[in-house]
Amino acid sequence: MAVFGQGLVGGAITEAVRSALPELRITDKQRIAWESNATRRRQLASIDHLFHWWFRSGGWSPPPSRLELVWAAGRAGFAATEAETMLEYHAFEDVLVLAEELSRRLPGVCVTVHLISSAGALFAGQRVVGTGSRPEPRQPYGRLKMRQEQRLQNSKTPIHRRTYRLSSVYGYVTANGRRGLIPTLIANGIQGRVTRITGRPESLRDFIFAEDVGAFVAERIAQQRAYTAPALWLLASCRPCSIHEVQTVIEEVQGQPSYVTYSAAGTNAANITFSRAACPRCMRTGDLRTNIKKIHDHALCSGLPPNLSM
Amino acid sequence: MTEKTLLSTVTPVFRGSHHLDELVGELQKLRQNLDQSTLPLELAEAIFVDDSSRDGSAKVLAYLDAKHDWVRVITLSRKFGQHPATVAGVLHSSGDWVATLDEDLQHHPSQLIALLRKAVAEEHDLVYARPEGNVHPGWLRDFASRSFKRFAGWATKRPEVVNFNSFRMMRGSVARAAAAVSRHETYFDVALCWFTDRVGCVPFSQRDRRQVYHESSGYRLKSLFSHARRLLISSEVRLLRLASAIGLAAMVAGAMGGAAIVVYNMAWPGMIPVRGWASLMVSILFFGGLISLLLGIALEYLSHLYLHVLGRPAYFVVDRSMDELLAPLVDNNHDHFGA
Numbered sequence: 001m002a003v004f005g006q007g008l009v010g011g012a013i014t015e016a017v018r019s020a021l022p023e024l025r026i027t028d029k030q031r032i033a034w035e036s037n038a039t040r041r042r043q044l045a046s047i048d049h050l051f052h053w054w055f056r057s058g059g060w061s062p063p064p065s066r067l068e069l070v071w072a073a074g075r076a077g078f079a080a081t082e083a084e085t086m087l088e089y090h091a092f093e094d095v096l097v098l099a100e101e102l103s104r105r106l107p108g109v110c111v112t113v114h115l116i117s118s119a120g121a122l123f124a125g126q127r128v129v130g131t132g133s134r135p136e137p138r139q140p141y142g143r144l145k146m147r148q149e150q151r152l153q154n155s156k157t158p159i160h161r162r163t164y165r166l167s168s169v170y171g172y173v174t175a176n177g178r179r180g181l182i183p184t185l186i187a188n189g190i191q192g193r194v195t196r197i198t199g200r201p202e203s204l205r206d207f208i209f210a211e212d213v214g215a216f217v218a219e220r221i222a223q224q225r226a227y228t229a230p231a232l233w234l235l236a237s238c239r240p241c242s243i244h245e246v247q248t249v250i251e252e253v254q255g256q257p258s259y260v261t262y263s264a265a266g267t268n269a270a271n272i273t274f275s276r277a278a279c280p281r282c283m284r285t286g287d288l289r290t291n292i293k294k295i296h297d298h299a300l301c302s303g304l305p306p307n308l309s310m
Numbered sequence: 311m312t313e314k315t316l317l318s319t320v321t322p323v324f325r326g327s328h329h330l331d332e333l334v335g336e337l338q339k340l341r342q343n344l345d346q347s348t349l350p351l352e353l354a355e356a357i358f359v360d361d362s363s364r365d366g367s368a369k370v371l372a373y374l375d376a377k378h379d380w381v382r383v384i385t386l387s388r389k390f391g392q393h394p395a396t397v398a399g400v401l402h403s404s405g406d407w408v409a410t411l412d413e414d415l416q417h418h419p420s421q422l423i424a425l426l427r428k429a430v431a432e433e434h435d436l437v438y439a440r441p442e443g444n445v446h447p448g449w450l451r452d453f454a455s456r457s458f459k460r461f462a463g464w465a466t467k468r469p470e471v472v473n474f475n476s477f478r479m480m481r482g483s484v485a486r487a488a489a490a491v492s493r494h495e496t497y498f499d500v501a502l503c504w505f506t507d508r509v510g511c512v513p514f515s516q517r518d519r520r521q522v523y524h525e526s527s528g529y530r531l532k533s534l535f536s537h538a539r540r541l542l543i544s545s546e547v548r549l550l551r552l553a554s555a556i557g558l559a560a561m562v563a564g565a566m567g568g569a570a571i572v573v574y575n576m577a578w579p580g581m582i583p584v585r586g587w588a589s590l591m592v593s594i595l596f597f598g599g600l601i602s603l604l605l606g607i608a609l610e611y612l613s614h615l616y617l618h619v620l621g622r623p624a625y626f627v628v629d630r631s632m633d634e635l636l637a638p639l640v641d642n643n644h645d646h647f648g649a
Contacts, residue, residue: 127316127404128354130379201627202483204404240404242483245490248621273404275355277379 001221002047004032004095005073008171008180009116012214013070020222034075034087037094044098055106067109068221069099071148072116078141079198085144092148100157112160114217115152117145119165119234120205125270127204129234130278138270153230160230164217167236167274170291171210173299181243182207185250185258186296187304194259201244201262204271206236209291216283237285240273249289253296315635316354317422318405318482322395323358326413327366330358334374334381336419341380350635351426357382358413359399362389367413392476393498393540400480400489406632408485410478417477421514423639425479428512430633431640435484435506439477439514458538466500466545473511474499474541481506483628491621497537497544505626544620554610557602564595 001024003014018024028050030043051067071092076085096113103111121142122135137143152161170182179187181197188195213235220231243262251258319337323330334356341353358371360383371383384402386395396410407426411417421439429437456472463471480502488501503509571588574581582588 128380200629202487202629204486239402241401242486242490244487244626245401248490271404275379276382 001068001070003070003072005071005116007072007074008169008174008210009166009213010070010072012171012210013072013116013217014214016211016214016218017221020218032073032091034091037090040091040094044094048098048102051102052105055109065109067102067106067111068114069095069112070114070116070217070221071095076141076144078121078139080139080141080144082140082143085140089144089147089151093151096151096155099159100155103157103159110160111158112162112221113152114162114164114221115148116217117149117163117165118142119167119236119274120272121145122165123272123274125272127240127271127273128275129273130275133278162220163230163232164213165232165234166213167206167208167234167272169210169213170207170295172295173304181205182246182250182292183295183299185247185260186254186292186299189250189254189256189258190296190299190304192259194261196261196263197243198263199243201242201247203243204240204273205243205246206239206272206274207241207246207288208235208237209286212237212283212285216280219282233280233283234274234278235283236274236279237288238274238276238279239285239288240271241288246288246292249292250296253289253293313635314350314352315407315632316352316405316482317426318354318403318408319356319419319422320396320399320403320408320410321356321358321413322361322392322399322410323367323371323413324361324363324389324392324395325365325367326363327370329414330367330370330374333413333415333419334378336415338378340419340422349638351639353380354405355380355382355403357384357399357402359383359395360385361391361395362386390494391536393492393496394494396476396498397489397492397496400485403482403486406482408480408482410476410480412476421477421512422479424512424514425477426636427639428510429479429481430636432508432510433630433633434508434510435481435628435630436502436509437479438473438475438509438511440473440511441475442513442515462538462541462545465542468500468503468545470503470509471499471541473509477514478502481628481630484626487623487626491623493620495540495543496620497541500541500544501621504622506628543616551606551610554603554606557599557604557606559599561596561599561603564592564597564599567595568592 001017003010003017006014006029028047030046032040032043034040054064055067073091074088076088080088092115099111099113102109118141119129121139122137122145123129123133124136124138124142126133126136135142135146137146149163152163155161168180170180173179173183173187185195216233216235247258247260321333326333337353337356344351344353356378358374358381360368360371368385374381375383382402384398386398390398399410400408407429409422409425411419411422417439425437425439428434459472459474463469478499484502484505488498488505491504492498492501568591571582571592575588
């Protein structure tokens, strides 16, 4: 298994898979070269060589019958430009080409590509998104996700395809990577700083905890069931939540007011909510208030990273 | 994608197994009518909150949830009461407007458009359906309810209390903000009034179908008293100020009376036959008044703290610009639903 991206979602998936499959060992870790195509292709070639050694050269006996590739990497965010999204698209395409090559060269091996996509970007401005709703991205980031999904769907090789469209993911406070609204508010609340929010207090979002996402994806990986048809899941809590409500809950948990400025610029102020009918019934999601308490307690106990800047 | 105004409905359910199917049927009709009309309005979702029902409502709700993808069921872990169940439902809503209605069709879905029209036409954030005539068979219950609401309106300095009831049309952002700060003892309508003073009402005929069809009422006397208590303690109560004023008056009267007694005793010594009476009366009047005044002040501080704990905000920002989309609803030439 190769997980590309160890941020909020990739990290959660890795941890969940390791819990589900304790026999897994981490054999290699690399930092993706986003800017340099040549360096990135060299990195992927080394991964290709490693897989070839495992599957064909007797590096693993008996050779495994499955290869899972998870794309959870990303540099672009909702405010990304077209140029920035193209960088990310090329990186994803290189990984997909690797998967396609492996599926051709390892005919007895079930190669599955798991793409972490973004429901928030694809359905920006839509509410009660259901099974009949069509993605209509409004920003370059949404169009990037659409292109990635289409590239995966249109692959003519025998790879298995899984796409996970996530709503707004939140997790523990970390020093690196994208943090999102909830951990930012919590960390700034602890440090008495002002949080700048793009949106309005009444803007509706759907927040899903990274651990719940990790658990769902890990379950799909651990199930060992071969979905022959491409599978697409929308992972959301289906619990619309206004930014005002999030702020209120965090203030209650922290026992103090939080300092917030709002800017309603651009489409980030639009509402995005999802219908329960659009989400898998087997998806387990935790309560927002409980998760906020967990994040707050974790931030207090483990200490905020010294280089944390919001 | 044509922009539409979304409407959500929220219905707390406790004993609705006989009525839910019909209610959803009526909501379905409204939804289809809106779909076929030219109005940019959609009934996006109907949220039912199962407040630990024991009459089989849960099974009916599960069936309706499976049958209609626009029906959503939330199940509470135990019985929390109508207002907390309403709060839970509102917090799960996505609509630009959120309507609450009872489970027993006492509040008919066909009346929702009239409530919305009133809200948009007069720029209200909250519109109640005011019952015309008696809702329940027998005059006592309605009389008691109206009388209590008039008293509560005076006591809490909120004349809009007389209109409070569970058939409401609320601006979504205001409803969710009020729900977000509501606690288990908060009277939801009081919380709504913390966020808006643009409250209107539309008169409608309503009948408690349960009692009309020989079922018992959804409310026992004890729960009605609980409702009344919750309304009073969620609000600033004028009586506290009155208590402080009475205490101050008693203290001043005590001081003046005490001074008069002292002067009288000095001018006509021995005229008061009982030794110690004068000093005792002065003490009782003065210190009794002082204690009343201090208690009133302390209770007022407590009331402010309590309201702060209940979540009353310092301010809230609202955006009413999307109401323009519903201008055709207000146009008198388009009698869309005849309500």
